[in-house]
Amino acid sequence: AQSVTQLGSHVSVSEGALVLLRCNYSSSVPPYLFWYVQYPNQGLQLLLKYTSAATLVKGINGFEAEFKKSETSFHLTKPSAHMSDAAEYFCAVAAERGYQKVTFGTGTKLQVIP
């Protein structure tokens, strides 16, 4: 069965510091991988997605993620955190059921300290 593990339910960084949110996945077939962001009182929005075209994926708001098959990881990074990045971030994998079943991680809340 496919699964996602997000290490760290809460991450705090200073404004201007590197953001690193960790995601490891498990699937029996090559997966599609996604990062979604959830701002307070809103639904989830797509940040970026990996679909096997390139291992380094660039998303919105300066975020990027690198697919590493050998480590089964898809960590999310941003070189310099902004206050507006404070939100909850979800990693998701789609592999089963013809790639239509999406399984989400438990989420990481990012706090940005001024």
Next chain:
Amino acid sequence: EAQVTQNPRYLITVTGKKLTVTCSQNMNHEYMSWYRQDPGLGLRQIYYSMNVEVTDKGDVPEGYKVSRKEKRNFPLILESPSPNQTSLYFCASSSLQGRNSPLHFGNGTRLTVT
């Protein structure tokens, strides 16, 4: 504007009183799905639909019903709500044209069952 609309945003009810949460999308998406979000558990899929009159159970379907009579609508029905169904619910939709189509989420319905 392309969107997924859920109603109501907030709902407080009592145990056993039937309720329906509506979901509508204007993007002509084939795929629609319901998730519940609970602290520490991330998003878990309740039911999904690949097209009109085609629905199937997700990971946590017990106590819920859905129907898909029209392409745009996918209501979630709780015939006899219980306190353990207190949660934040999200409806999502996506196109089935391409395996990497992202999910589009509504803004959520916060349900409290007393």
